Ligand SMILES: Nc1ncnc2c1ncn2[C@@H]1O[C@H](COP(=O)(O)OP(=O)(O)O)[C@@H](O)[C@H]1O
């Protein structure tokens with residue numbers, strides 16, 4: 701079953717007198733085990749799309765189904781439950797709590813899950829180990845590098861064992877080496893632990909490490925498969941004209 705399905709999803713924002721179409725008839729699916737990058741220039745609709753995938757916003761028209769359930773039919777309580785059971789979220793600016801240690805930051809999402817303190821601690825430690833930060837468990841965010849902070853954020857997103865991790869430009873505040881290492885880590889979690897990732901980026905250097913790339917242009921989505929076939933068609937056309 702598809703984890704997430706978009707069927708002809710349109711999202712419009714009203715800005716005073718002006719209406720902005722942020723997403724235009726988008727069809728899109730995420731399957732278990734996917735590792736998808738949403739790319740496209742600034743303003744193309746990436747954040748809008750991630751917010752819709754994460755059920756943080758509602759569509760203007762079209763339907764979104766998460767684990768087969770049409771999201772528009774759920775009430776607030778059902779939506780909260782679906783969100784907390786489905787998603788882990790990594791923010792662009794890490795969003796770590798400055799006065800808490802790395803371990804305590806990673807434990808935070810577990811407070812909603814009714815676990816004992818010892819169990820929360822164990823799971824947070826396992827999650828920090830998965831991102832190679834065991835040694836830094838007691839460090840506060842200001843004692844860590846940018847790359848390490850973002851790995852804490854990945855550990856925090858992992859700790860609830862979500863079905864899908866969403867990340868909006870997770871590498872935007874990182875230098876190239878840290879950005880590549882973060883994508884490497886996500887890829888490793890995807891391969892070894894079958895964690896599903898959907899993230900946005902406008903950094904072309906990261907895209908070669910991704911299984912699937914979809915591209916937004918002015919709110920319209922092109923899948924990597926169709927990008928490839930368009931490229932092949934263009935190449936074939938060039939060949940033809942060379943022959944002619
Ligand atoms: N809350 C909002 N109110 C009005 N317009 C918005 C809002 N959020 C996004 N937009 C507009 O929707 C379009 C897509 O924005 P966004 O999804 O943030 O793109 P991206 O993340 O690719 O930069 C832009 O034209 C943006 O100005």
Ligand SMILES: [Mg+2]
Nearest residue numbers: 746747748868
């Ligand atoms: Mg954005």
